[in-house]
Amino acid sequence: VEVHDRDPAPPGDLAHPGSMPDPWQEDGRGLLLISTLSSACGHRPTERGKAVWFTLPAV
Structure with missing residues (x-):
């Protein structure tokens, strides 16, 4: 899956997201x-x- 965005700034850390989101x-x-x-x-x-792209695992 790939999603395009007009903002050139990189997204947050995909490998190790920072703190947990505020509930x-x-x-x-x-x-x-x-x-x-x-x-x-x-x-x-x-x-x-x-x-931004990601691959889903095969089932």
Whole structure:
């Protein structure tokens, strides 16, 4: 799966997310979910920003 974003800044740390998200906030869990559920993940620059990608494990 690959998602494109116009912001060129790299996302948070996909390999080792920082602190746990605040349980009272409605956001901040995306990269934690990706790193937990995927078999591989990363990001790359694009001409218009960046792409964040992940691979789901085979079942």
